[in-house]
Amino acid sequence: MKIKKNVIIGIIGATDKEIIPLYKKIKNFQKKIVYNKIFYSGKLNNIKTILVKSGVGKVSSSTTCTILLNIYKVNLIINIGTAGSLDDKLIPGNIILPHSTCYHDVDLTAFGYKLGHIQNFPKLFSINKNMIEFTETHVLKSKLNYKKNLIISGDSFINNTASKNILKKNFPTAIAVDMESTAIAQVCYQFKKPFLIIKSISDYSDNNSKLNFEKFIDLASQRCSNVVQDLLNNIYKKI
Numbered sequence: 001m002k003i004k005k006n007v008i009i010g011i012i013g014a015t016d017k018e019i020i021p022l023y024k025k026i027k028n029f030q031k032k033i034v035y036n037k038i039f040y041s042g043k044l045n046n047i048k049t050i051l052v053k054s055g056v057g058k059v060s061s062s063t064t065c066t067i068l069l070n071i072y073k074v075n076l077i078i079n080i081g082t083a084g085s086l087d088d089k090l091i092p093g094n095i096i097l098p099h100s101t102c103y104h105d106v107d108l109t110a111f112g113y114k115l116g117h118i119q120n121f122p123k124l125f126s127i128n129k130n131m132i133e134f135t136e137t138h139v140l141k142s143k144l145n146y147k148k149n150l151i152i153s154g155d156s157f158i159n160n161t162a163s164k165n166i167l168k169k170n171f172p173t174a175i176a177v178d179m180e181s182t183a184i185a186q187v188c189y190q191f192k193k194p195f196l197i198i199k200s201i202s203d204y205s206d207n208n209s210k211l212n213f214e215k216f217i218d219l220a221s222q223r224c225s226n227v228v229q230d231l232l233n234n235i236y237k238k239i
Contacts, residue, residue: 007235010050010074011228012064014180017217018081019053021225026051034071037064041072045233050074054180057155058103061180065187076131077195079184080228082213082220083151083176084158084205086168092216093223094201095139095146096175097132100124101182101197104167104174105154115170116152118186124150125185128194135198138230144223149175151197153182157213158205167205177205198231200224 013019023029026049029042040051050072054064061079068074083096090096102116102124109115117123132148139146152174158164167177181197188195200220203212 006048007076008048008050008072008074009076009078009232010052010065010068010072011078011080012052012054012061012068012180012184013079013081014054014056014061015081016053018221018224019051021222022051022080022228025225025229034067035063037067039072045229047232047235049232057179058153058183062183062187065184069187069191069193075193077184077188077193078228079181079195079197079199080224081178081180081199082202082217082224083178083199084203084209085175085201086164086177086205087147087175090147090175090201092201092203092212093219095144095223095227096151096199096201097135097139097146097148098127098151098176098181098197098199099129099132099148100126101151101153101185102171103154103182104152104171104177105156121186121189125182125189127185127197131194131196134235135196135227135231138234139227142226142230144227147175149173151176151178151181151199153178153180155179157209159207159209161206164205176201198224198227
């Protein structure tokens with residue numbers, strides 16, 4: 001992906017806590033409310049950036065992404081925030097850079113589709129390979145623990161070990177689960193816009209997920225924010 005000087009980057013996080021670390025770093029921002037969503041426009045490491053809280057879930061995130069692409073004409077979408085671990089080696093604060101994403105709560109198997117595959121779209125939504133590699137370079141420099149593979153999404157917060165085990169059985173390559181990234185990926189696919197997912201683990205998707213999420217959301221959000229800031233800073237240097 002070639003980055004140009006007039007690039008506009010849209011950053012979507014689901015909750016206040018997930019976007020606050022970046023919100024504090026945006027310079028000379030302007031606030032605008034569009035369809036009840038608050039958009040913060042400004043410069044983040046000298047890159048024109050639109051930061052927005054989507055709200056939790058697939059519909060909220062896809063609606064927000066559509067507004068970003070339609071009204072703000074952003075060139076790249078970055079979905080930030082937290083995710084629940086489906087990999088025993090991933091602990092709170094670790095970074096994930098998924099190379100693909102799909103739904104775990106879409107079931108058209110009665111019509112011959114694989115679980116998670118939505119009609120008229122790819123089985124998996126692939127994330128921009130060049131951006132993943134570029135981001136990975138800077139995550140390595142920061143010495144943060146990270147992993148790449150599939151992330152799955154659905155309209156449920158996984159707070160049950162039995163549910164986690166079902167997800168691992170149905171999607172054995174999945175390393176994490178969230179409630180937004182696949183919906184954002186689907187919108188970007190339809191608009192033919194590149195997107196990147198940068199998430200940090202907040203919990204283990206088990207019986208203690210709620211407690212761990214509340215305990216580690218600040219750590220996870222800050223780690224994710226640090227990766228994004230470093231990424232944008234180095235993108236700017238490459239322009």
